[in-house]
Amino acid sequence: MSERWTRKQVVSAIVATVLITVLLGWLAVNLAGPEKRLQRKPEHRYAVTDPQFRQEMGVMLGPALLSGNHVVDLQNGDEIFPAMLKSIGTAQRTITFETYIYWSGEIGKQFSAALSERARAGVRVHVTIDWLGSSKMDSALLAQMQQAGVRVQRYRPIAWHSLDRINNRTHRKILVVDGATAFTGGVGVADQWLGHAQDPEHWRESHFMVRGPVAAQMQAAFSDNWIKTTGQVLNGAAYYPPLRPVGNMDAQMFLSSPAGGSDSMHLMYLMAIAAASQSIDLAAAYFVPDELILQALMTARHRGVRIRILVPGKHTDSDAVRLASKAGWEPLLLSGVEFYEYEPTMMHVKALIVDRHLVSVGSTNFDMRSLRLNDEASLNIYDSGFAERMTTVFEADLTQATPYTLAHWQDRPWTERFAEKFILPLKSQL
Numbered sequence: 001m002s003e004r005w006t007r008k009q010v011v012s013a014i015v016a017t018v019l020i021t022v023l024l025g026w027l028a029v030n031l032a033g034p035e036k037r038l039q040r041k042p043e044h045r046y047a048v049t050d051p052q053f054r055q056e057m058g059v060m061l062g063p064a065l066l067s068g069n070h071v072v073d074l075q076n077g078d079e080i081f082p083a084m085l086k087s088i089g090t091a092q093r094t095i096t097f098e099t100y101i102y103w104s105g106e107i108g109k110q111f112s113a114a115l116s117e118r119a120r121a122g123v124r125v126h127v128t129i130d131w132l133g134s135s136k137m138d139s140a141l142l143a144q145m146q147q148a149g150v151r152v153q154r155y156r157p158i159a160w161h162s163l164d165r166i167n168n169r170t171h172r173k174i175l176v177v178d179g180a181t182a183f184t185g186g187v188g189v190a191d192q193w194l195g196h197a198q199d200p201e202h203w204r205e206s207h208f209m210v211r212g213p214v215a216a217q218m219q220a221a222f223s224d225n226w227i228k229t230t231g232q233v234l235n236g237a238a239y240y241p242p243l244r245p246v247g248n249m250d251a252q253m254f255l256s257s258p259a260g261g262s263d264s265m266h267l268m269y270l271m272a273i274a275a276a277s278q279s280i281d282l283a284a285a286y287f288v289p290d291e292l293i294l295q296a297l298m299t300a301r302h303r304g305v306r307i308r309i310l311v312p313g314k315h316t317d318s319d320a321v322r323l324a325s326k327a328g329w330e331p332l333l334l335s336g337v338e339f340y341e342y343e344p345t346m347m348h349v350k351a352l353i354v355d356r357h358l359v360s361v362g363s364t365n366f367d368m369r370s371l372r373l374n375d376e377a378s379l380n381i382y383d384s385g386f387a388e389r390m391t392t393v394f395e396a397d398l399t400q401a402t403p404y405t406l407a408h409w410q411d412r413p414w415t416e417r418f419a420e421k422f423i424l425p426l427k428s429q430l
Helices: 002-031 051-059 076-090 106-120 139-146 160-165 215-231 264-275 291-300 321-328 330-335 368-373 384-398 406-410 414-429
Strands: 066-075 093-097 124-128 151-154 173-175 181-185 208-213 249-256 278-285 306-312 338-342 349-356 358-362 375-383 401-404
Touching: 051 066, 051 264, 066 076, 066 384, 076 106, 076 173, 076 181, 076 208, 076 414, 093 106, 106 124, 124 181, 124 215, 124 264, 151 215, 151 401, 173 215, 181 306, 181 358, 181 375, 181 384, 208 215, 215 249, 215 291, 249 264, 264 291, 264 349, 264 358, 264 368, 264 375, 278 321, 291 306, 291 330, 306 321, 306 384, 321 414, 349 384, 358 384, 375 406
Parallel strands: 093 124, 124 151, 278 306, 306 338
Antiparallel strands: 066 208, 066 249, 093 173, 173 181, 181 208, 249 375, 278 349, 338 401, 349 358, 358 375
């Protein structure tokens, strides 16, 4: 009997070893970032206004800089949702919409109704929603759209053939109407984005309406994941009409995806920081940078660049991110970086302003998940007038924020210090 049990134990041990090996292998594949991994930060060689900076941002990193655009900032749900829904309602030929968060609730019903109405009117409507981000979506809303003729795709649902990519989510927020009017920014389809950030239940947010030639790049950004999900190419004049100049802003749409083995978004941020000569203003809903970005920020500060970073305060949807973020602030505070915590509600804005000339907005957070694991999209606008407008918005938010000093960091409670030790090993996943 003992021999028979020993054999069973051996078999059990082998099976357990195989399962553990498979599990560890699965975790390693999912936690890994892109194959290309930056090792050194770029050096300061020119300013963001230098033609060489634009040359390298447009040629070395991929998306061409296009002139003739007009970008309007939309602040909070009271401005964002009416503009998006109005644009959807005017669609004549095509609507393409990709988002991470799509939940039920009042605004979810409004979007589903608007998209369904256009589909019934003969407009070709394509929607990509992240499988994880839409987990709280009412199935009735999904059925409503599909019955109306909306083509809805869930991005990377759990399946045996895609278990190696389950940690790679689409975090992009892109809406394009008739190939000509586009939106991007930080907003999701959920009721916490309604209102005007008037209380902790209604978030602070920025989103952007775009017209001009760069709208075609935003359409291509949607198509990137539509092809991955369906294998279908969306082309023709209904999706890519001729776009005439409608303004005087230069812009480009950046994409990143670990599936493409690219570190382009990471490099774009590093190059923008390296080019700063006077100021960096950053509104970061989630600020958990890697060592290269920390070094780049401190190097910029040491050459005299003023750096102001606005982050959420006590109202946050992730205490773990807040802990992991604060744990790394000491060297930045010592170098003179200014931190501010937004007080009224959750601050979900993602905006980088460099030398009051370059503005980068979109879905990308200043954390390793955005830079290495998620599919992201960010719009760069090169225009001093727009940058001044966004600086005004940034400084208005600072009036509702509390400065966080080195003394605050040194006096943070022991409970925070203790929790940091458990959170920091996981910061690449936050």
